[in-house]
Amino acid sequence: MDIRLDGKTALITGGSEGLGRAMGRKFAEAGANVVLVARDPGKLEDAQREISDAVAGTQARVEVVSCDVTDAAQLHAAWDTVAASLGTVDILVNNAGATAFGPFLDITDEMWQADIDLKLFAAIRLARLAMPGMADRKWGRIINVLAVSAKTPGAGSAPTSVSRAAGMALTKVLSAEGAPNNILVNALLVGLIRSGQHERRHQATAPEKTFAEYIAPIEEKLPIGRIGQAEEFANLACFLVSDAGSYVTGCAINVDGGRSPVV
Numbered sequence: 001m002d003i004r005l006d007g008k009t010a011l012i013t014g015g016s017e018g019l020g021r022a023m024g025r026k027f028a029e030a031g032a033n034v035v036l037v038a039r040d041p042g043k044l045e046d047a048q049r050e051i052s053d054a055v056a057g058t059q060a061r062v063e064v065v066s067c068d069v070t071d072a073a074q075l076h077a078a079w080d081t082v083a084a085s086l087g088t089v090d091i092l093v094n095n096a097g098a099t100a101f102g103p104f105l106d107i108t109d110e111m112w113q114a115d116i117d118l119k120l121f122a123a124i125r126l127a128r129l130a131m132p133g134m135a136d137r138k139w140g141r142i143i144n145v146l147a148v149s150a151k152t153p154g155a156g157s158a159p160t161s162v163s164r165a166a167g168m169a170l171t172k173v174l175s176a177e178g179a180p181n182n183i184l185v186n187a188l189l190v191g192l193i194r195s196g197q198h199e200r201r202h203q204a205t206a207p208e209k210t211f212a213e214y215i216a217p218i219e220e221k222l223p224i225g226r227i228g229q230a231e232e233f234a235n236l237a238c239f240l241v242s243d244a245g246s247y248v249t250g251c252a253i254n255v256d257g258g259r260s261p262v263v
């Protein structure tokens with residue numbers, strides 16, 4: 001099976017690091033133009049350089065836009081920049097996020113609002129901007145990157161698990177409304193995949209250990225016995241946003257090495 005995205009444009013939030021960066025590279029290698037959106041311009045430039053080098057000599061363009069996706073005005077400005085430069089967005093990946101969890105009684109209104117703005121409202125606003133053009137062209141793909149706690153919320157998993165469950169409901173609504181126009185919408189629920197957030201947590205909590213030593217006790221609890229790699233996640237995302245994924249919509253797929261106790 002040849003998975004190609006030639007002629008498509010993909011906008012990926014949280015595209016400067018981790019899973020977003022890996023998807024950006026994978027999509028560009030499949031021929032897509034990619035736009036990476038995140039806040040830190042330095043990290044964005046680094047990602048742009050890496051991916052541009054990887055696809056040098058091909059038609060794929062790699063652009064970056066610095067934007068805080070929790071800020072509606074910045075989001076609209078970023079959208080206008082992308083529209084002026086690349087014209088259309090065929091593939092939207094709502095991926096920007098950050099770890100947020102703790103005991104329910106410790107979570108303030110401000111923490112709830114910040115989590116919802118980042119993990120839910122940014123996706124709502126971008127889908128609202130992207131879907132009309134996708135409907136006109138009768139082709140669109142949206143992936144909402146969530147977490148397995150959306151299906152298996154436990155003690156101490158708020159606010160993330162609640163925002164992520166809402167993201168799953170949003171996925172289902174958008175897939176039902178998008179399907180008549182060939183706009184396919186799926187959620188990918190992440191378990192444990194190596195990325196910037198794990199590197200930061202390693203450095204903050206156990207800098208005296210190697211990453212392998214730090215992560216080993218966590219890996220032992222996973223059925224597959226190891227943390228996932230961002231490229232493994234990007235492989236599935238690339239399939240879903242391609243024509244090969246043409247009959248898959250409205251799904252919330254665990255990408256977790258078998259960690260979740262639910263399907």
Ligand SMILES: NC(=O)c1ccc[n+]([C@@H]2O[C@H](COP(=O)([O-])OP(=O)(O)OC[C@H]3O[C@@H](n4cnc5c(N)ncnc54)[C@H](OP(=O)(O)O)[C@@H]3O)[C@@H](O)[C@H]2O)c1
Nearest residue numbers: 014016017018019038039040068069096097192193195196
């Ligand atoms: N990796 C895992 O094991 C795991 C597990 C569960 C869920 N997830 C979810 O998967 C997604 C990707 O995670 P990751 O592990 O790749 O994380 P990561 O390496 O920490 O990358 C997060 C990305 O999001 C961007 N970002 C954060 N806040 C933003 C904001 N307000 N506006 C714009 N961009 C923002 C970051 O760039 P800036 O900081 O420069 O803005 C960065 O590009 C996230 O939604 C995360 O919650 C991951």
